[in-house]
Amino acid sequence: MVPGGRAREVERGARDVLDPVHFDYLAGGAGDERTLTGNEDAFARRRLVPRVLRGPGPVDLSTDLPGVRLAAPVVVAPTAFHRLAHRDGEAATAAGVAAAGGLLTVSTMATTAVEGIAATGAALWFQLYVQPDRAFTAALVARAEAAGCRALVLTVDSPVRGRHGRDERHGFTELPPGVVCENLRAADGRVRDLVVDPDLGWDAVAWLRGRTTLPVLVKGVLHPADARLAVEHGVDGIVVSNHGGRQLDGAVSTLDALPAVVEAVAGRVPVLLDGGVRSGVDALVALALGADAVMLGRPVLWGLALGGADGVRAVLEDLTDELAHAMALVGAHRPADLTPDLVTVP
Numbered sequence: 001m002v003p004g005g006r007a008r009e010v011e012r013g014a015r016d017v018l019d020p021v022h023f024d025y026l027a028g029g030a031g032d033e034r035t036l037t038g039n040e041d042a043f044a045r046r047r048l049v050p051r052v053l054r055g056p057g058p059v060d061l062s063t064d065l066p067g068v069r070l071a072a073p074v075v076v077a078p079t080a081f082h083r084l085a086h087r088d089g090e091a092a093t094a095a096g097v098a099a100a101g102g103l104l105t106v107s108t109m110a111t112t113a114v115e116g117i118a119a120t121g122a123a124l125w126f127q128l129y130v131q132p133d134r135a136f137t138a139a140l141v142a143r144a145e146a147a148g149c150r151a152l153v154l155t156v157d158s159p160v161r162g163r164h165g166r167d168e169r170h171g172f173t174e175l176p177p178g179v180v181c182e183n184l185r186a187a188d189g190r191v192r193d194l195v196v197d198p199d200l201g202w203d204a205v206a207w208l209r210g211r212t213t214l215p216v217l218v219k220g221v222l223h224p225a226d227a228r229l230a231v232e233h234g235v236d237g238i239v240v241s242n243h244g245g246r247q248l249d250g251a252v253s254t255l256d257a258l259p260a261v262v263e264a265v266a267g268r269v270p271v272l273l274d275g276g277v278r279s280g281v282d283a284l285v286a287l288a289l290g291a292d293a294v295m296l297g298r299p300v301l302w303g304l305a306l307g308g309a310d311g312v313r314a315v316l317e318d319l320t321d322e323l324a325h326a327m328a329l330v331g332a333h334r335p336a337d338l339t340p341d342l343v344t345v346p
């Protein structure tokens with residue numbers, strides 16, 4: 001079954017097919033889930049002020065990002081444990097992304113090895129949780145690079161783990177038998193536990209630079225001062241993210257945080273946004289407020305749960321089609337035509 005409908009329907013469908021404990025792990029957020037709901041609410045508050053009679057010409061969504069040229073400014077965000085959503089896990093996700101001509105960010109916490117994910121032919125970035133064991137982290141970076149990942153996405157919003165009430169209520173603490181984080185398998189064959197590093201600082205960017213020639217993005221920036229620091233430390237891109245409301249509950253919505261970050265970055269590196277993007281119109285709003293691309297987290301997981309690779313492909317193609325259609329209706333031919341004056345808060 002291939003879902004073709006809108007994000008809400010796909011989410012409802014996924015809820016119907018998934019173990020409720022696993023659905024809640026994937027859907028849930030930290031604390032009272034204010035930031036989780038705030039991300040979507042921020043999009044719902046915006047309205048578009050379209051331009052008319054802007055002339056003919058096809059819509060061209062092509063976008064250059066670190067290490068990759070894409071047909072549309074849409075990237076799959078890194079999410080853990082795809083084998084909770086579908087038995088084929090990240091291999092199915094990657095096959096769907098490849099079919100849609102997209103880009104998948106592989107999570108450090110993937111339940112399929114990065115080498116196996118790369119075998120699908122999908123374009124990949126690799127999301128990194130820097131471990132206090134830097135030798136192990138360097139080996140993981142080398143694996144990602146050897147597998148053909150085109151950039152590293154350093155997650156910086158997790159000095160400690162968020163507290164997820166839904167998981168606590170269910171007592172969800174362990175993956176099902178046979179499901180493991182294959183990227184945390186060490187040379188000795190044993191799978192390490194993830195350690196988030198409370199001591200991580202900006203020097204981690206220079207450390208990473210010394211170990212890879214890949215572009216490095218930082219993911220999880222909300223404050224414009226941090227965006228400035230990221231540029232000063234030589235990053236190749238910034239992802240405005242609150243981890244889909246799974247880390248600091250009460251954090252600002254990503255759409256509300258975006259304009260100040262864009263102003264601070266002043267075009268020096270690409271700025272991406274994730275959190276609450278559920279439609280092509282949402283993507284258009286983020287681009288108009290200055291994002292160079294959006295990332296999708298949960299919608300891709302729901303497509304995966306419902307339809308495997310075909311479900312992922314359908315989610316990506318639907319959203320991209322809707323973005324192109326909405327671009328035509330606001331009078332824009334390419335992403336650069338999308339400017340903040342097209343968005344209002346009535």
Ligand SMILES: Cc1cc2nc3c(=O)[nH]c(=O)nc-3n(C[C@H](O)[C@H](O)[C@H](O)COP(=O)(O)O)c2cc1C
Pocket residue numbers: 025026027039077078079080107108109127155219241242243244245246274275276277295296297298299
């Ligand atoms: C189930 C789940 C697992 C996630 N795992 C990771 C992860 O391993 N690394 C990471 O940097 N972000 C992770 N994230 C955050 C996503 O990359 C992204 O920031 C967020 O999902 C975007 O919001 P959205 O789900 O509203 O699209 C995860 C999110 C979800 C929902």
Ligand SMILES: O=C(O)C(=O)c1ccccc1
Pocket residue numbers: 080109194243246
């Ligand atoms: O669940 C998450 O959002 C996430 O990033 C994560 C972090 C550590 C282990 C598993 C998932």
